[in-house]
Amino acid sequence: MSKQESRVRLTAGRVEAFTCPTDKPQAFLWDTEAPTLAVRATPTGRKTYVFESRLHGSTIRMTIGTLKDWPIERARLKAQGLKMLVDTGTDPREVEREKQAAAVEKKATAAAKVEAAKVAALTVGEVWGTYIAERRPFWGDLHYRDHIDKAKAGGLPSGRRGGGKQLTKPGPLAALMPLALKDLDQATIEAWAANEGKTRATSARLAWRLLTVFLTWCAEQPTYAALLPAKNPAKTKKAREALGKAGTKTDVLQREQLAAWFAAVQKIQNPVIAACLQMMLLTGARPGEVLALRWEDLNTQWKGIQIRDKVEGTREIPVTPYMLHLLAALPRRNEWVFSSPTSANGCLTEPNTPHTRACKAAGLGRLTLHGLRRSFASLTEWLEVPAGVVAQIQGHKPSATAEKHYKVRPLELLRVHHERIEAWILEQAGIVFDAQAEPGKLRAVS
Template sequence: MAKAKITAGRIRDLTLPPGKSQAFLRDTDAPGLAVRATAGSKSFIFQAQLLDGRTIRTTIGDVRAWDIDKAREEARRLQLQVDRGADPREEKAARLAAQEAEKVRAEAERTAAAERQKYTLRALCDTYVDHLATRDRRRGAASARSAFKRHVIEAKPDIAALPASEITPHHVAQIVRRVIEAGKDATAATVRSYLSAAFNAARRAPFDAKLPAALIAFNVTTNPVEPIATIPGNVRNRTLSAEELRTYIKALGDDPVDMALKVALFSGGQRMAQLLRATAADYDPATRTLRLFDPKGRRTSAREHLLPLGPKCAALVAPLAEKAKSTPAGLLFSSFGTRPMAETTPGKRVVEIVRDEKMVPFNLLDVRRTAETMLAGMGISRDTRAQLLSHGIGGVQDQHYDRHGYADEKRAALIAWERRLDEIEKGIKPAGNVRQLRRRSKTAA
């Protein structure tokens, strides 16, 4: 190993002897400092003998990256470690390990910060709404989106920006309490219900293949809504009198919105959301039967809901179905024949009628309640009303054992209902109760 004061010129002139893989130039100013030349590179190195007699060698750095004076300073620092009985290589390994650990820690912090910003309560609400929409629950998805937007995201943006996994019952209580203090108990109950459903879905997602995998990343293990007391909703009991119902019927015209309201009423008070999805293919003119689909409850697919219409309602639906055949969407009730009528449009029309006729306010649910109340008063049985209005049909008996179609009972009820509406419209007192059809024996031919 040649020995001389290291200079830039000597570093430049250092070459490999023939047949050698490396060459060294040892510095005379700093003990242990040298330049090592190999094929294609030159580096500052430090070489010394430890107190136990072992010779060590460690690289300081490339000559293009290190100033000579800085290299001498580093060599003296390393020599001081040797003089104290330490191995500079161990110190270097520890330092590099610490740097790598710091790099890993910093990356973990960046990842955690990114996840905190990505998997927030707001994002959970959006993901849950998307889940509802993909399950063909457009009305539920729209309602949930509206509740989240108004009472969570806009009302409590600081809470909505927190990671969903860090939401506590105290956060949920703040959200719900604000709605209650505004005097909106029913809305508060709805907000609480949707939040609970969203957290439950995220909590079950890792173990339920029917739930979207996107919910798993929120890392929700508990439902912070559970400790929040349920909020009793305001039970509506508004029903229309015969005089109010007559005013309502007379106010309905022949435009598409009013036709939807007429069909909903004359078919026994059907849910508007289901009725607006009906197409020309859902009406059978031979049997005067209208087919709707009921997605409510925990069904995996919508239940077929058949309505054997009375003559007056059939006369309303038949031309609608015939006209719908020539439209792109094929819907009985649509906007310009191209897209479904908005579910809120008929409700807005009811508000107009209430205003124009100076009536006590009511809504479509009140009309549906009125229809069932009057059907009950006419002697229509609870079972037939349940089948006719498609509610409360989800138990084990209904799903697996009771296969009776109730077609005769439903048709008789709707014919009787049309007679009753005709009496109301003409101001005639009811003729009396409907005689119930006896159910056919399951063993009958």
Template sequence: MARPKKTDAPDLGEAQDLTAGLIERLTCPAGKLQVFLRDAKAPGLRVRATPASGKNPDGIKAFVFEAKLNRQTIRRTIGDVRAWSIDAARAEANRLRVTLDAGTDPREVERQKVEAKASAEAVKLAAAEHTLKNLLTHYCDHLEALGRVAHKDARSIFKLHVTEAWPKIATLPANEVTGEQVADMMRRVLELGKGRTANKLRSYVRAAYQTARAARSKASIPLHFKAYNVTHNPAADTEPDESQNRADKRPLNGDELRQYWQAIKPLPGFKGAVLRLHLLTGGQRIEQLVSLHTSNVSADTITLFDGKGRPGKPARPHAVPLIPLAAAALAECQPQGTYALSTDLNGTRKNGKPRSAKKGDSHLSAITLSAWAVEAAAGIPGFATKRVRSGVETLLASKGIPTEIRGRLQSHGIAGVQARHYDGHDYMTEKRRALEVLFKHLQHRSSPIASNVVPIKAA
């Protein structure tokens, strides 16, 4: 039999000892989708050729592996003949043959590899997305959506004492953070002399993790919390500094409350009006008072929203009656726009252009109100605005106002199933009576000494 010439096309009917020349001369005839040239040295190794096209004038040639498993033909592409050497293709074909002889489908092995790689990428992506920093941010957003004013304080504490102070821990997956790391964050804040802030940091971090953990079983929590895959709360492994949680039991006494009232009573303008409103409504929480919406003001009542309830609960409405002088003080504040207590200016600038902020676009800062109170009460030693609230509570207790009424007036929370679910009374009459008792005390002046009475010292 005559030996084929080197220029002849290879015989596809017989297995061939693959060479670069044979592969180069392999072509796919017109009218066929593909042809295969079998290798004589590596069983199952083929060279596949496809017909020429506009994009590929010489067609496409690739090494493939072909064999049978359970009477089914298995074909797997190894790679382009320009990228793989013949020896490398034979080695890969032999590896696939060994896998097949063991009863394993090479395609299934590859599928598992692809799935494992995709899973690893997903885990990596989740780790980059579901970090401690993002969990804390989502928690603050959740608080804000619920109308909880604490979101501002939480954002500030997280920014200063987590993301800026501990950037590496902040970028860890949230479910990998340990209790020891949370304790280290608290320790740093304590060493800065901010014990109360350290406890607040712990409380906020604990609440954030509890929210994510509860998302598995509580449908009212947004779904994205579930993606953090939190099963353990690291902040729960830490202990607060109890010495920093002690209440400041220094309420203004009755005389100091009168002194404070006499100081703010004649103050003109918006400043005096706001301070009088704060005191005459029973020392409401400043953050809630300054957030009063104009739409929640009526002739004799204002409605605040208390966000200091249970975690995950929306802010609850808190109605406060207005005695006449409190209503007058609120009227002096000229409520309009969104917020009733606003220092935004209406009108136009001197150049005729409108001002950027209209009255009521933003509310008075709680810090500003507190600073005004401290300035007005300069004559009272150790004055702090929080002492007004505790002073009112203490005074009303001394006047016989029941604990429950004082609690409802200052929105200390409603405890017990009966009070929360069955008692529908609004207690407005009782709260108004308590405010009248407060006002009567503020207005009361000690009786002057009679002209015919000589003080003992003088005598």
């Protein structure tokens, strides 16, 4: 049937009764009132309104919509409007594509504005959490903990023995966490530094350094870069001066104080804490490195200890005879060498309080746990041990080209010097110890 023969005035009944023969892919029923309008049917029963006309000698056809969405009169008006475009030489398909593109662009612009508003509303704390999560694989445990502690809100039960109902204090960066990142400008940081520098300058200096690196990271992220000024707002002379300079720490055990210190530490009722403190002094390791030791790090066959190093990742140091003696007496409660049945993770936390009490009982001045590390390095001066040996045991970076590239000291060579250092320290402390005696066997407890 031709187009002329299949043309009728479209009505609801005629449209409803119109079907496509099963032997054809599609069939058309053309309207007499709007000659460019037709109902297209397929063998599946699907029916749509279509527009068809000729432009520049070619036939163009467009789908208007389904019968459900388009009443007949509305479809006629649409077809007539499309015909007017064709009569002016305009391709309605191009017009439709432009409309769709404009709609997509409008939608994208609106979505971008919404997203920009969300980003602009981000607080320092929210971005700080993202920053920590992304950088965590590249940090050591201590550095990660610093980021958590310096930004914590505080206000929780302290959990310390004898602390009663005391609540934890907010970290130095806690005041900045609720601020919008876009509001973290130079003046805000300088005011924060001036306030924190009055009460806890040492802690605030570390917090300021962490904040400075955080803002540098933000400036490198396309999502946050537009929220910050071109220059890092934390890097100002005023902020640095408000926090002051770190003083040189001089807390260290002198040779003549060794006897009093060992006597007081060995009287600590908790043998794990007593052994831990002695090991800090005898290895010169960082307190966190000693506390993080696991039994799997101890190699009794080759008498070495793998230490998780913040500089090189890991380093191996000798296990000297007296250290073996201390370790052999410790209980194996879990994977930690210096375990604690009362801590959340089963590992001993920094024993600052017991150490302070021991030093006070011994009549010594203030001596920090890191002061034990300084003490080890200082005491080796009496024996004129090569500086490179001491640095390798302590985990310091080599300070000379020869140390970096030419001197490789095996564990046995380090042992020669380390055992000599230990023997001399024990001698000065008045501790009688048989270095040839077999250490006691490690005992397991429930």
